[in-house]
Amino acid sequence: MTRPFGYFVHHQGRGHAERCAAIAQALPPTRPMTVFCARDDIFPPLPAQVDIVRLPSLFEPSGDEPGTMDWVPTPVTLHCAPLGWPGIRHAMATLAAWFDRADPALMICDVSAEVAQLARICSVPHVKVLQHGDRDDPGHRAAYDGAAGLLAPFHAELAQPEWDAGLRAKTCFAGGLGVDVRIPEREVARQRIGVGADEEMILVVSGGGGEGFSQAPLGVGARARPAARWVTIGKVQRDWHATEPTNIEHRGWVEDAADHIAAADLIIASTGNTTCQQILAAGRPWLAIPEWRYFDEQHRKAEALAAAGVATVRPHLPSSAHAWDAALAETLAAHRPLRQRAMIDDAPADRIALWLEALADRLWTPLPFPLPLTPMERHPQ
Template identity: 65%
Template structure:
């Protein structure tokens, strides 16, 4: 018996897996979801429900166990080597079974139009195995391994939250043909007036200021090398915002101030004359939009994500990349000088896509229309296989 036909309506939902580490994944999820048509339901799967900005009506957040962190309930010793096609698939984790089962059950009952994966190669492959088309967020890094390639090759589309000029050389033509580039996606890149920002921060208009912007996705920059930088440029005011790992041996001069987590990071960026920042998604988009001289310092991430991002930023002439925080006064002076001398604000700002969220939402809707034509689509409506139903 042929399976009955059911038309996929315009209201078919989108599923969205969001990695809970850092802020970038949740921020771009919210931006995309809020830009999608109001009639498009979205169900988000994430290990945390408290990391998302405000979202429109019609969005559900389903909290699932983390796919990456043990809970103490794991009882099976991993007695086999992990295959190259997977990145994080230990044996005996009930949390992984619960998370994957929750998503698979939703696939079966919701009949989604699309699954967006940001990011997990395993979740992307789960969607494909369950016959659900998926969009895979493509991040920088050394990701030519079989696990990543399976996720990319099986994707209906790839979404890159940066500009096309920052594409890696190893992203082949097949990948680029199905990629939406959206620089600045998920980041509010609007900045206040420089003088007004300096007034709020109590910084003189003629004071040279170096901002060290430390993200939340890792342990934060260590304080000792930043102190060396402040000593290298004693006439500059050095301010740090974000997470800083304090070193007991750091000798901090009077021109260095740590302000920690702040709600007005835009004031600091607008006020800065030069910025030292990692190459994580959020700081990257902030600095590019601001058009400021930038010493880009990659932090350790899986698959050399920030190392590769720093390389393409340097290659594109929008940042001066160094392998790590400079370790001497001379190295700091050279890095800051290079960042300022080679500064091209117009080239930096061109890396930010106007209305990146709107462009992405339009691309997703067009992809859904292409995947699901207006004609009916076959689905099974019976719990029994068709062969059994005929008996």
């Protein structure tokens, strides 16, 4: 019987679930997979050999947790490990029981340093998804150092400069993983979303992992470029003091984000992974505004995008008309569409699936010769 793969999926945003589904579709049908997640409604279609097990959230209290243990410090090797939470106990017990029962070939962790370390403690080889950010802390290092491999859902040229040769050697990079990068023609996309062929369209994209951009600075930008049609998709924070002109339209959550991106002349967006891959695939001028995330993930990703020459970056939305003029002018002048599209790999899910299968074979294939004895084995105490 083929050993299954396990896959832990963080339920914030949609990118984690989308790349899990892409990998599952690319794996051979003989490879069963069990997915563990706090939500089962965020996944694209999954193949028949994939089961989803719902876990309690490791990060959100249910109301049954005691409030008397916060004085016990969290060790530096852990990030989120509050004491007395029955949901966390149940989640970890479910995972440990599955490890024992299923005898998995690999456990893929996207993302939780604690789940990765649990797999290692339970003697299950794991693959850790590698994300941008300041993650050189003991918790992340333990998860990375103990992993059989690392999976980076972005192009190798977007690696952070401090990632050493050892970390890169165990990493499989896959630009565009989990994202449908089949970008429609600009004219077709504009017809679909109701934008005229000759209009200048500036698109603002807020991802699903946070609260979105504020309304007020977008209004300032729209007033600074009145001839353009401004369209926002995703969540926008309402500001009581915002005064908006008539050339900005808020469409909220849409099912055709790819059409909006393909239709745009310039895009203003945060640096969540799915948004990044879609914009890079479309090759559009991009003003990247990182949002707050744990470990400064989006800020470090924005630095990598700027270093690769595929986005213009500002630390926050411009706050005046002249600042908007300068940022938009720089974005258009620095646009390198061929460079952007080069960040998207051919068939990234297939590449990852082959890498995972080869890694599992390497881990579980007996060696043709015995390993040399360690010093401790040669000279036992």
